[in-house]
Structure formats: structure tokens, C-alpha cells
Amino acid sequence: MIANANPYDELMEFQRDTEALGEVAGRLGWDQETMMPEGASDQRAVEHAAMSKVLHARMTDPQIADWLDRAKPADAVAAANLRHIRRNYDKTMKVPARLAAEIASTTSKAHRIWAGARRDEDVAAFLPILEKVVALRIEEAQALADGGDLYDALLDNYEPNASGGQIAAMFAALRPGLVELREAVLAAKAPMQLSGEFSEEVQLKLSQELALAFGYDLDHGRIDKAVHPFSSGSGLDVRITTRTSLTDPFNCLYSTIHEVGHAAYEQGINRDYLLTPLGRGVSMGVHESQSRIYENQIGRSRTFTGWLFGRMRDEFGDFGVPDAETFYRVVNRVNTGYIRTEADELQYNLHVMLRFDLERALIAGDLTVKDLEAAWNDRFKSDFGYAVDKPSNGILQDVHWSAGLFGYFPTYSLGNVYAGCLHDALRAAVPDLENDLAKGDTSRATGWLRANLQTHGGLYEPAETIEKAAGSAPSEGPLLAYLSAKFSDLYGL
Numbered sequence: 001m002i003a004n005a006n007p008y009d010e011l012m013e014f015q016r017d018t019e020a021l022g023e024v025a026g027r028l029g030w031d032q033e034t035m036m037p038e039g040a041s042d043q044r045a046v047e048h049a050a051m052s053k054v055l056h057a058r059m060t061d062p063q064i065a066d067w068l069d070r071a072k073p074a075d076a077v078a079a080a081n082l083r084h085i086r087r088n089y090d091k092t093m094k095v096p097a098r099l100a101a102e103i104a105s106t107t108s109k110a111h112r113i114w115a116g117a118r119r120d121e122d123v124a125a126f127l128p129i130l131e132k133v134v135a136l137r138i139e140e141a142q143a144l145a146d147g148g149d150l151y152d153a154l155l156d157n158y159e160p161n162a163s164g165g166q167i168a169a170m171f172a173a174l175r176p177g178l179v180e181l182r183e184a185v186l187a188a189k190a191p192m193q194l195s196g197e198f199s200e201e202v203q204l205k206l207s208q209e210l211a212l213a214f215g216y217d218l219d220h221g222r223i224d225k226a227v228h229p230f231s232s233g234s235g236l237d238v239r240i241t242t243r244t245s246l247t248d249p250f251n252c253l254y255s256t257i258h259e260v261g262h263a264a265y266e267q268g269i270n271r272d273y274l275l276t277p278l279g280r281g282v283s284m285g286v287h288e289s290q291s292r293i294y295e296n297q298i299g300r301s302r303t304f305t306g307w308l309f310g311r312m313r314d315e316f317g318d319f320g321v322p323d324a325e326t327f328y329r330v331v332n333r334v335n336t337g338y339i340r341t342e343a344d345e346l347q348y349n350l351h352v353m354l355r356f357d358l359e360r361a362l363i364a365g366d367l368t369v370k371d372l373e374a375a376w377n378d379r380f381k382s383d384f385g386y387a388v389d390k391p392s393n394g395i396l397q398d399v400h401w402s403a404g405l406f407g408y409f410p411t412y413s414l415g416n417v418y419a420g421c422l423h424d425a426l427r428a429a430v431p432d433l434e435n436d437l438a439k440g441d442t443s444r445a446t447g448w449l450r451a452n453l454q455t456h457g458g459l460y461e462p463a464e465t466i467e468k469a470a471g472s473a474p475s476e477g478p479l480l481a482y483l484s485a486k487f488s489d490l491y492g493l
């Protein structure tokens, strides 16, 4: 039996169990953020570590090299599976176990120190451990890069085949237009702001209605509450979380739509790819393109907000916004602020570009951790027009660097750039989409995304995935044109 087995089939059987265990590990993480009793955290840490050991042993199993040597792909799907498995195996083998363990323990400590430093507004308390994290990641990048660019080696963990140079060029083309637009918008008359209180129970009810309207399959998912909304899982079990705020229902509703974008991508992948390397979203950037196009280009459009205004009036009665057009302006209001996660569609990318440039300079050795806060504050002032008032509103606001996630930030804006390209193609393919959105019906939009992008999972490389759906290679042009048109109209520029 074994003697006759095909090495590709053997490898895929082994891989299926690794994928399944990876899903179990992910579900432990989901549980920790939603259901786990507080007192269980010490035990959970041991459970996590044990799962990581099992997964690491499987991912470095020498049998994989043997199977990869002998496996002959019969078709494009098999070739793509082998490409993913080979890439992950090579990467895992390049990082010495000693270094991987040191990164895990140092980032876990750094995360705790960062949380305390942020609470106490004490940058000096965080910098020594951040220096260690940066040094360890540089060491890892050296192991991965084979003499190539260090930042690119880290970026590859989140956006395979992307390069920092390419992204820098894209961002450089985007940034002046965004800064100029932001200045013009903030000088113009601002729309009214939402006020009053909104039942959290009703927010959750509407949020479920929105999830269903955007095609989220609750037979293969569920919605729970978490402090920071996220989606997790793939295949037949893709869960999302949301949060509520008594005075800000948009936080709940748009967090839900965002996470539904991520989840719908996972649910939309060809079921034949279940528990294979193709059965997951292909990159963080492509993932974010789905959450962003659901949330922004569709969810914050004039026609869709027109429908949402009606539903909110039904549920909350008169909530102080007189009509649908005003509601559209309230939803898309551009505010001054310091925090990336609270930023509007227009300013969000400026937050990301700042982090991308700084972290790229850190990894290249062109910026030291000691000079990081000054560099952050200078750049913030020049892009946003006002000074950072305290570290928790500046360098200490994000968790990423404490967790060692260098190379992650640019994928947020890459997702927005991809969403811009996809939106142009979607509108061309479904020219009368406005009629649907005005009725709260997103099915032709989400159906187009599913058929042209989501179904492929990991079959193609990330940029290729976007190009197949959008019809041309990703570029920042469509996003900038969309934002200029939308905010010029909204603010009468």
C-alpha cells in the first residue's frame, strides 16, 4: 500500500492534518478573545505553547523534503500546493530553532512591557526591549534573505513576493495627493456629528442583519463580541467578532462589515481547497482588500448608506440626522485625531505610510530605536498638520512592533490600493450596482468578488490574484481617484 502511494498524495495527507491542527490552534486564540474565563490564562499559555511545538515539529519534518523531491504535480492546483508547501518549509528551516524560541519569548515579554508603557505614557520603559525585538527580527531577516533585502524578507511573511521598494514607490505616488486632500477637507465646513445613545442590543441586531446582507454564511460562522474585532478560521468554520459603543453605533456596524469582508473571503474559497494551503486567503494585503471594499467602497457609499439610514430610523427612531444625504456625510466625516484604527478612509493610509517608512528604516539600520519617537513625531506633524500630544497617541499606540510584526503595516494600505483597483473593475462589470445598493442588496457586488477573486484562495500569487480580477496590475491610481472624487464631492472642494 505505502510502496504504491504517490508522494504528492502522501504529502497532502500529512499537510491536511497540519492544516487541521493549525485551525485548532486558531480556534484556541478565538476562544481566548471571546469565551475563555479570565482565570484560565496561565493554562492557556501552556496549551498554546504545546500546540506551537506540535505544529513546528510537523512543519520541519524531514519527510517533507523527501516528498517535495519526489512529488510530481499533475495540474495547476497541485503545482500551487507544492509551491506553498516548499516556500513554508524552506522558510521554517532557515530560521534556527534557538532564534525562533528567543523571538517568541522576547516578543511575549515586549508585549507586556509595551502595555504598561502605553498606560504610563513612558516611552523610555519600552525602548530597551523594542531594541532587542528589532535586533532579533534583523537576525531572522538575515537568515531568511539569502543576502537579499532584509525588510523584503520580513514583508514576505505577510505579502509573499512583494518588495519594500515597490510599495515605497506606490506610497510615494499616493502620499502628496492624500496630504493635499486632507488639508482641503479639514479647511472646509465639517458635517454634523452623531450624538445621543444607541441601544447596544439593537446595534448587534443590525450588525447581524448587515453581516447577512453582505453574504456572511452563519451556518459556517458565528458573531461574538471582543475588545478588538477580528475574524478567524477558514473553510467550514469562519468566525467574526464585533464590539459595541453606546454613543457610536458606526463602530459596531462598520467593524462588522469589515470583518465580514475577511470572513466572506475565507468562506468564498473553492471548497475543493479545504484544509490545503490553497484553502486560505493568499496574503494579508489581499485579505484587507476584501474587508476594505466591503466596508468602504460598498458600505460607505451614498446609495448603501441611504438604505442603512432607513434601517437605523426604523430601529432607533429619530436619531437627530434629518435625511439620507446628511447621514452619508456623517458616516464619512473626516476628523482630526491621532489613532490609526479610528482614522477615516482618507487619512488612514497616511498613518500606515508613516509606520512603513519608519520600520523600513529601522530594519535597514538607517534609523535607531533611540531616534524613533522623534522621527514619528516629526513625520506626524508634517503629514497631519498638528503635533502628537502624548506617546499613547503616537509611537506607543499600536501593538505591532511590540509583537515583532515588522512588515505587517504596509499590507493595510496595500489592501486599500487593491480595493481601489477591484472597485473600478466591479463598477465596470456591474454598471447599475447603485440600484441594488440603494435597496441594501450587495449580492451582485459580493458575487462578483467571490467569482473573480475569493474562489481562487491561494491558487495564484497575491498581485496576480488582484490582476486576474481587476484586469491590470495593481496601482495606486484608482484609489487616489476614488478618494479625490468622493471627498471633493462630500466637502464641496
Ligand code: ZN
Residues within 6 Å of the ligand: 258, 262, 288, 291
Ligand atoms: Zn482587516
